[in-house]
Amino acid sequence: MKTFYIETFGCQMNAHDSEKVVGTLLEKGYTQVEEPGQAHLVLYNTCSIRDKAEQKVFSRLQQFKREAGRGKVFGVLGCVAQQEGERIFDRAPHVSLVAGSASYTRLPDMLVQLEAGNRRVTGLDLNTTETFDTPFTRRDNPHRAYITIIEGCDKACAYCVVPFTRGPERSRTSESVIREARSLAELGYTEIQLLGQNVNSYRDPSHAGWDFARLLAETGKIPGIRRVRFTTSHPRDFVRPIVQAIDENELLCDHVHLPVQSGSSEVLSRMQRLYTRDEYMRRIEWIKNARRDIAITTDIIVGFPGETEAEFEATLRLAEEVEYDSMFIFKYSKRPKTSALQYEDHIPEEEKTRRLMVLQERQRATQLRRNAAYIGTVQEVHVEGYNLATRQWIGRTTQNKTLNFYEPDLPVPADGKTLVGQYLDVLVTRSGPNSLAGERAASPPVQ
Numbered sequence: 059m060k061t062f063y064i065e066t067f068g069c070q071m072n073a074h075d076s077e078k079v080v081g082t083l084l085e086k087g088y089t090q091v092e093e094p095g096q097a098h099l100v101l102y103n104t105c106s107i108r109d110k111a112e113q114k115v116f117s118r119l120q121q122f123k124r125e126a127g128r129g130k131v132f133g134v135l136g137c138v139a140q141q142e143g144e145r146i147f148d149r150a151p152h153v154s155l156v157a158g159s160a161s162y163t164r165l166p167d168m169l170v171q172l173e174a175g176n177r178r179v180t181g182l183d184l185n186t187t188e189t190f191d192t193p194f195t196r197r198d199n200p201h202r203a204y205i206t207i208i209e210g211c212d213k214a215c216a217y218c219v220v221p222f223t224r225g226p227e228r229s230r231t232s233e234s235v236i237r238e239a240r241s242l243a244e245l246g247y248t249e250i251q252l253l254g255q256n257v258n259s260y261r262d263p264s265h266a267g268w269d270f271a272r273l274l275a276e277t278g279k280i281p282g283i284r285r286v287r288f289t290t291s292h293p294r295d296f297v298r299p300i301v302q303a304i305d306e307n308e309l310l311c312d313h314v315h316l317p318v319q320s321g322s323s324e325v326l327s328r329m330q331r332l333y334t335r336d337e338y339m340r341r342i343e344w345i346k347n348a349r350r351d352i353a354i355t356t357d358i359i360v361g362f363p364g365e366t367e368a369e370f371e372a373t374l375r376l377a378e379e380v381e382y383d384s385m386f387i388f389k390y391s392k393r394p395k396t397s398a399l400q401y402e403d404h405i406p407e408e409e410k411t412r413r414l415m416v417l418q419e420r421q422r423a424t425q426l427r428r429n430a431a432y433i434g435t436v437q438e439v440h441v442e443g444y445n446l447a448t449r450q451w452i453g454r455t456t457q458n459k460t461l462n463f464y465e466p467d468l469p470v471p472a473d474g475k476t477l478v479g480q481y482l483d484v485l486v487t488r489s490g491p492n493s494l495a496g497e498r499a500a501s502p503p504v505q
């Protein structure tokens with residue numbers, strides 16, 4: 059019996075790529091196992107966004123080095139594979155497969171080569187559109203499904219490795235996206251998440267010529283779909299019709315992730331982000347002026363080369379002004395091939411850590427305040443799981459907030475699954491910086 063193990067690092071695009079890889083391997087007669095020790099084929103689907111992420115895979119590979127050769131085959135997939143290419147064979151000679159995210163449709167062929175005993179198999183072609191879906195994709199979650207609508211990135215942010223690891227931007231035809239969404243709805247999925255490095259740069263390559271707002275609106279009309287999310291949006295390509303689409307259809311979730319990176323126009327210019335602070339704030343205004351209460355989240359990089367104290371404070375001020383619902387904060391990390399490598403005045407690690415902690419502290423206070431405002435309201439949640447330790451169900455609101463709740467009428471489920479996948483109304487009774495808690499709202503009286 060052929061067995062495989064896969065560990066996935068990085069973003070949702072990678073998580074979804076792994077679903078494609080797993081499906082392809084199952085189709086080829088492999089069986090998935092939970093421990094690398096039990097597997098014939100050990101795969102790491104890697105991320106290279108920051109140095110730490112890249113190091114992780116090499117330390118994993120070291121761990122099992124001695125088992126190579128005893129019938130075990132190692133493969134590196136994803137962004138580190140694309141970035142390092144055949145150099146991976148030098149850094150970790152027991153690796154036999156190096157394949158970037160654009161070559162997964164060639165996996166069956168690569169598996170044949172591996173099974174024939176070939177010790178150096180690569181798939182590093184980048185410029186292909188055959189990456190969006192596979193007929194075999196094996197999704198992890200039976201209720202919420204990812205759909206890739208655009209691959210790669212044509213921007214050139216000074217710090218970012220993604221254009222090198224994912225290649226040029228390629229959009230998928232709207233017809234193909236809608237077809238996949240419809241078939242998922244027929245299979246019983248109720249939540250769709252449209253994926254891309256910059257989803258809103260989407261441009262339909264077919265005659266239909268849809269833009270992202272249209273694609274979003276049409277996905278929200280598919281019978282059986284209850285929620286549609288999308289990530290990530292680039293501020294430069296974020297247009298008002300996206301907000302209007304959300305306003306018009308409540309199935310489109312009330313959440314926009316709009317990474318700002320910095321609150322200083324000077325830093326944004328050095329980062330080559332293609333927008334100023336004011337242009338970004340105009341987009342925030344559109345979102346805040348919507349009829350719906352749309353949650354806003356962001357990514358921020360602290361300690362970009364040359365970031366002065368005053369520039370960092372501009373980021374603190376922007377964060378106070380926007381009042382984000384949640385924020386991912388990263389310390390700038392040097393990446394190969396990126397233009398920021400040439401900048402002088404790299405910020406010392408301790409100073410980056412200090413800035414990260416200051417921003418984190420402020421953001422925590424904002425989240426406490428914002429989340430407290432939900433107490434007393436009723437929110438619809440999509441139930442994702444059950445926490446046996448706290449005896450609470452785990453739900454997610456349209457605004458992407460975690461809302462844990464008790465279900466008074468229901469004994470503790472033996473299988474922990476009975477409500478999972480349902481949409482229920484929950485009365486919020488408590489709040490913290492990172493989540494809300496409550497109780498199942500009483501059903502409205504039957505008329």
Ligand code: SAH
Nearest residue numbers: 217218255290317357358388389390391393
């Ligand atoms: N396409 C998205 C971002 C994708 S990468 C956008 O343009 O907004 C996810 C996040 O990782 C980025 O938003 C950025 O905050 C962070 N990131 C990317 N490169 C980084 C680097 N070299 N150091 C630190 N953080 C980085």
Ligand code: SF4
Nearest residue numbers: 211213215218220255
């Ligand atoms: Fe990276 Fe910039 Fe492209 Fe986002 S837009 S993936 S940060 S290069």
Ligand code: F3S
Nearest residue numbers: 068069105106107137
């Ligand atoms: Fe990482 Fe590649 Fe995603 S670098 S963040 S896995 S696109």
